[in-house]
């Protein structure tokens with residue numbers, strides 16, 4: 001079973017917390033205004049599948065479980081079998097794990113979803129972490145420029161059959177051109193004009209990121225740190241509505 005492709009808004013709110021009560025509280029508040037919720041390693045290492053289920057039952061919103069899996073193909077396939085049983089909307093693997101590892105991840109997700117049956121999670125590849133610059137790449141033996149390495153890894157990920165790529169908003173247009181219209185592009189580093197940038201440096205507004213070709217936006221603090229998180233998410237959803245509905249029309253044309 002493939003995951004449904006339409007959400008009420010393309011915003012995934014990042015719940016960057018290790019506290020179940022904070023995550024479930026935000027999930028309940030955002031049930032009507034966010035498109036989905038992102039849970040990452042901080043939360044998963046503390047609470048595992050049980051914590052994910054608690055968040056799922058607090059809101060019913062699709063979950064982006066951002067685990068950035070990277071190991072030998074057999075181990076990643078095993079991890080993916082467990083992740084797929086959770087019925088999450090999407091999850092991540094590191095493209096640097098290679099084509100064989102990503103193929104194993106996609107196959108495990110597909111087989112598990114068929115067997116249970118649950119919605120198959122979208123398997124999304126992470127290329128070069130945005131905390132890496134050219135010097136960091138060089139220090140681990142990669143002489144390529146960051147952009148070239150992003151493109152190389154994204155191409156390998158696409159050949160492995162992944163459903164999408166996580167990328168910086170400034171890479172969206174380039175990857176959309178390289179990879180074509182069907183692959184999903186997911187971008188953090190998105191900031192509405194009325195919010196503070198925090199520690200994000202390479203940012204676009206939600207509308208600009210969508211117009212450049214992003215499918216889903218990951219937004220954390222502008223929503224979670226707002227006095228009224230539901231109102232902040234609703235405000236962003238309203239701002240992007242013209243661009244999102246235009247994209248929906250194009251997608252179905």
Ligand code: C5P
Nearest residue numbers: 014016130188189200218219220221222
């Ligand atoms: O609060 P903020 O909107 O900056 O949160 C963005 C989310 O996206 C966080 O969960 C962060 O870890 C994640 N992220 C990111 N940049 C990346 C990859 C993930 O900000 N390159």
